[in-house]
Amino acid sequence: MITVKGLQKKFKNFYALKNVDMHVKKGEIYGFIGPNGSGKTSTMNILAGLSRPAQGECTVNGLDVTKLTHPGDLKIGYLPEDPKFYPWMTAHETLDYLSGGRNTGHTGEILRWTGLLDARNRRVGGFSRGMKQRLGIGAALIRNPELLILDEPSSALDPEGRSEVLRLIKDLKGMGKTILFSTHILDDVERVCDTVGMIDAGQMMFEKPLRQLQKENTQPIFDIIPAHSVESNILNALERLTGVVSLTKSEGSLTVKVADNTVSVSVMRFLTDHEIVIESFSLRKTRLEDLFLHGVNTK
Ligand SMILES: Nc1ncnc2c1ncn2[C@@H]1O[C@H](COP(=O)(O)OP(=O)(O)OP(=O)(O)O)[C@@H](O)[C@H]1O
Known part of the structure; x- marks a missing residue:
């Protein structure tokens, strides 16, 4: 689903990504871990077609992201680190708006699945962080993409909110989706991931199936x-x-x-x-x- 080779990203003279290789397989949950400022968001922005790399190969959903004319061509669901919504819109209106007014049945399904059905007519401005994050995951799913890229979906939440988000991530896998999500909460990775990739200071440290990693380090x-x-x-x-x-x-x-x-x-x-x-x-x-x-x- 995602193949990255020798990815580099430069901000003026600073290399945020020096050499990133990644392989995300269809149908898996890939946990992308790394400390603050290690390059997770920079990588994910490139994968989502929102930023251009200085160098490297990067194929997402069969498309070369360095040659995209529009990020929408990728047909992925993307949840940014701090998703923003119009505060005066209700949850239902938000999803309807993002779906372009199509697919209202799907909107209802997403509201139920994210546990926001009862709150569907409340303004998003009054939502808790956890509710906003669940709405963000629902929004990433609105066009029914096969691949979801979620930037720190659970990191800012309390244990209950994190559990709910992790349940949604597991559900997505059950629906046959492929999920790449970043986090610095390692317990979350141990709870749901199939593969773990770790980045530090713009370089991949390792990429391994979680089971193998645990076995090797037993x-x-x-x-x-x-x-x-x-x-x-x-x-x-x-x-x-x-x-x-x-x-x-x-x-x-x-x-x-x-x-x-x-x-x-x-x-x-x-x-x-x-x-x-x-x-x-x-x-x-x-x-x-x-x-x-x-x-x-x-x-
Ligand atoms: N637009 C930018 N201009 C200059 N430097 C940037 C820019 N975006 C990111 N950086 C730098 O690139 C490095 C990687 O940042 P990035 O946001 O990708 O890390 P991260 O792993 O997502 O961190 P966090 O967990 O804190 O979100 C950091 O040193 C950051 O300061």
């Missing part, structure tokens, strides 16, 4: 919470088990560092043999948050 550490306290001689025996590298005990939980994931079998067997009731047994995953901080700080 640490062989088990966090075990026993239901009752475990005697120290049993803990010592557990620490001596083949494959166990170290064991640390803290406030009712055990941190067991192992050589690799397969050691889970003998650790579980040990716990069963010693009739240790456990409340939780989990393999620790490196959170995207850690990767992000690591990637940014070790550059």
Whole structure:
């Protein structure tokens, strides 16, 4: 759906984008992450046909965006970082206006889907941030595009508003749409994305399926919470088990560092043999948050 190669963007003498490669596949949710000022909006504006790159190849929906005569030719849905609406229009009037007065059935559907049906006759000027954002997503969908580019759709919202927006993004995927969205909230990426691309200072740091990223960064550490306290001689025996590298005990939980994931079998067997009731047994995953901080700080 989107292929970007060697993308550069220059503002006077400053390169906001130095070398960006991206591949967004049909039907996926792609999370575009990066710290403030890293180049997410600059990239997305180019992809939406709103700005021209200094250099690089950029194909969106089969069209070369560097040769567009009008952004509307792209047939995508675009939600800017801070969507603006006429405050005196109602939600219904806004969507009707954006659809060019066509497709009124679709407008009703969008109002229902975005949870704005009851508020359809209220002026948008009085809408909360979350309502405006949902209206913005609805507006991006008004012409039924296959690809949606959403710039920070959830970042300025409270947890409930974020959950609602993430639900809409998942729904869009269910409708067969392709979604590229930017965010700096890594939890949101972990909740909905298929692929993650990370940009820092105008350069892509990585682009990988979320599952692969999580797998590659899984640490062989088990966090075990026993239901009752475990005697120290049993803990010592557990620490001596083949494959166990170290064991640390803290406030009712055990941190067991192992050589690799397969050691889970003998650790579980040990716990069963010693009739240790456990409340939780989990393999620790490196959170995207850690990767992000690591990637940014070790550059
Ligand atoms: N019109 C402009 N003129 C000059 N510099 C700009 C312009 N637009 C963006 N920049 C600069 O380009 C860099 C990338 O900005 P961009 O808005 O793309 O980042 P971002 O990742 O979207 O940041 P944020 O998360 O804060 O929105 C920043 O250093 C920014 O100051």
